Amino acid sequence: MDDLSLLHGLDSVVTDAGGLALLTQLELAELMGWTAAGHQLIIAGAPGSADRFIPWNADTNVVWADAGILRYVGTDWQESIPPGVTSAGEQWQLVELNNFGPGPGHQEILTDAGFRIPGLGPLASILLIYAAVAGPLAFLVLRARGEQRMLWVAVPALSALFTFGVLGAGGLLTRGRGDAHAQIIELTPTGRYVTESFVLADDGEQSVELPAGWNILSSSLGGNRFEGGGSAVEIVRGRTTNTLNFDIDPGSAGTATVVGFSEGSMDGLRVDDVSVRDGLVSATVINSSGTDLKDVIAMVGDGLVDIGDLVNGASTVVEIPSNARNGPNNPEIRAWNVNTWFDWNGVDLSNPEVTDGPINASAWFDWRASRVGTSTPAGTVTVVGWTREGDGENLQGEGRTALIARRVVERIDGPVGAGMVRSIPVGSPVLFGEFQNNNDVVHQILRPPGSDTSELAFSVPAGVAEVAVWTDDGFRAVDIRERNVQTVLFPEEWVDDTMWIRARHNGFGGEGGVELAVVQATDRTLEPVLLEPGERSERPVFDGGFGPEFGGVFETIFVGEEPVIINGFSEGGIDQYEFEVTAGDSIVALMSNTDFSDGFGPSSPFLELYSPSGVPVGQASDEGENALLDFVAEETGWYRAEVSLGFAGGPIFGEYELTLTVTPGGEG
Structure with missing residues (x-):
């Protein structure tokens, strides 16, 4: 590959030890950085045949390379090449959270550059x-x-x-305008993999020269809705550099988002001493970046610990649950509280946290949306910290930077938790020669090499009409007959600790209804019965409208002596929570809308409870902030709470809090 900038448009690269030997040290470092940042490097050869070129030693066919995957497939790779890890697909997952499509003209960057408009x-x-x-x-x-x-x-x-x-x-x-930037820096074993957005504030002809191997993701003139237009951006591609030429009208700005690899220190933020015990992942987080980091978080799957500020030179030990649901929850959004930064017109520039804080929410949303399944991968400790210190990789000026460090969890004893297994929506139009229609999303499930997944399952949203597992006989449907959300144990069709599961939704509710999450199994989890090739599941198909079938999350929770408080984020669907009670127990369910205005006007909480036999036992809604149900259980078994937020008769996204209290019979 003569132009390494082409890497940034690829999901997978196939090579062998001989091909790696032809690369220079810089090219090899860039390829390794690209892999570690969430892509797939496929090597034709036996495990370990390329160890002298790469920082990850292999004694198995699949190696977790930070956020990416290193896969050995033998010499006959054409027959065994798997679907690639997605790096730019399925953007619906996080665009739904933002819903304003900030694009390359991030409003926080324009604020940092000094762009202002009268109210x-x-x-x-x-x-x-x-x-x-x-x-x-x-x-x-x-x-x-x-x-x-x-x-x-x-x-x-x-x-x-x-x-x-x-x-x-x-x-x-x-007056006082200047260049500004926002950058997401992933620290890899061989260097820094950088996604940078910037604003050029000066009028006239301006140029930005990118280093070799860098590529342009997007570019434009005009800044955003606040500013005027401009002439087209010229991209001059050279053999060693790429140049952006802007002709910026007075009062306007040039914006671009670029991505590339930079050699440099990888010790700015480190994760060390990773271990697993009693369902908790323990790790030491060290800040040696030369600057204080703000709003630092540590994640494993959807498990999160809010570290807060971490001064330069400091370290801290964190313990993160390893069995947190591995799905599209994006817990950092709630930890940083950035979803409240947006109103109907976009980012709320009257909020001091937006204009003066270290976080650039628009840049983070865009980056997260382009890295579904690989930005904060399961089975890996991911640490993120923000700073306003320092220049950008390609231009100086005011800016905000997120540093990201990762460490794969190793040495796992016993059954693994849900936060240890990666579920990546591939969404490939062609898979092993079989055409996939627009209603399909293929998930690549990756477990830690040789791990025990006997206590794990995958959840099937009610909006999914069929689930099929890839086998030697092609895709075989899983026998699911219930219409409500189900969880299914993983079958034995693991190939090199990888499984491909196709979810086909019923045509209503959009692709959000086909997201398969890895969850802990319960006594209600189904056994994985695979139908014969070509045989279809008899699962009922929902015929439209809004209800439990419209996306949402599904979790099984334990309510003990103390009330359980669930802080959720509705993405426009109905979230479902199952909990076990005994006949005669008193149940109190309180749902509070914690994001009352949501930029659209008042949104109403909706709460409904179902008995173990599936019969509705209570419903509550309020055009305010609370919905309350209080009743005595008549059956023993698993009750289900369904919650959602509504506005003007339809669903809406926003934060909520659900409190469940179960008092044993005779004590209330």
Whole structure:
């Protein structure tokens, strides 16, 4: 590959030890950084045949390379090449959370660059004053002087005066502008893999030269809805560099998002001493970046620990649950509270946390959406910290940087938790020669090499019409006959600790309804019965509308002596929680809307409970902040709480809190 910038548009690369030997040290380092940042390197050869070129030694066919995958497939790789790890597909998962599509013109970056616009109040005042002065007031003054004919001169003169006044005010507002950036830096064993967005604030012809191997993800002129337009951006691709040429109109800006590899220190943020015990992953987080880091978090799957601020030179030991549900929960969004930064028009620039804080939510959302399944992978301790110190990789100026460090969890004894197994939606249009229609999403399930997954299952949303597992006989459907959300034990069709599961939704609720999450098995989890090749499951198909079938999450929880508080985030579907009670127990379920305004107006919490036999036993909703149910259980078994947020008769996304209290019979 002559131009390594092409790497950033690929999901997988196939080579062998001979091909790696032809690369320079820089090219080899870049390929390893690309792999560690969530891609798949497939090596034709026996395990370990490329050990002298790569930082991950292999004694198995599959090696977890930080967020990516290193896969040995033997010499006949054409017959055994698997689907690639997705790096840019299935963007619905996080775009739904943002729902405003910030694009390359991130509003926080424009704020850092000094772009300002008067609020609606000052603009309305200027228009009212102009209308009053140029109209009635000018007429009354000239009539009192007996010079009504001068209106032909006075009105154009006043118009010119106000125009120059507005231009002067605009000039004052544009003073102090400068370049700005936001960057996501993934620290890999061989260097820094960087996704950088930047704003050029100066007028006229401007150029940014990117180092060899860097590529342009997107570029534009005009900044965002606040600013004017501009001419097209010219991208000049050279053999050793790529150059962006901007011709920026006055008052506008040039923006771009680029990605590339940079040699440099990998010790800015480290994760050491990783171990697993009693369902907890323990790790030491060390900040040696040279600057204090803010809003630091550590994650394993969907398990999260909020570290807070970590000063330079400091270290801390964290313990993270390893059995947290591995799905599209994106817990850092709640930990940072950034989902409250958005209103109907986009980022709320009146919020000091947005304008002055270290986090660039728009850049994070875009990066997360482009890295479904690989940004914070399961089975790996991922640590993220933010800072406003330092320049960008490609230009200086005000900016915000997220440092990301990872460490794969090794030496796992006993059954693994849900946070240890990776589930990556591939969504490939062609898989082993079989065409996939638009209703399909193929999940690549990866377990730690040789691990025990006997206590794990995958959840099947009610919006899925069929689930099939790849076998030697092609895809074989799983026998699922219930319409509600089900969990199914993993079958034995693991190939090199990998399984491919195809989910086909029923055509309603969009692709969000086909997200398969890895969960802990319960006594209600189904055995994996595979039908014969070509045989279809008899699962009922939902025929439209909103209900439990419309996406959402599914979890099984234990309610003991103390109330259980669940902090959830509705993505427009109905979330379901199962819990076990005994006949005669008193159940109190309280749902609170903790994101009441949500930028759209009041949204209502909806709460419904079902008995073990599937019969509704209570329903509550409120056009306010709370929905409450209080009743005595008549059956012993698993009850199900279904919760959602609604607005104007339809579902909406937002935060909620569900509190479940179970008091044994005779104690209430």
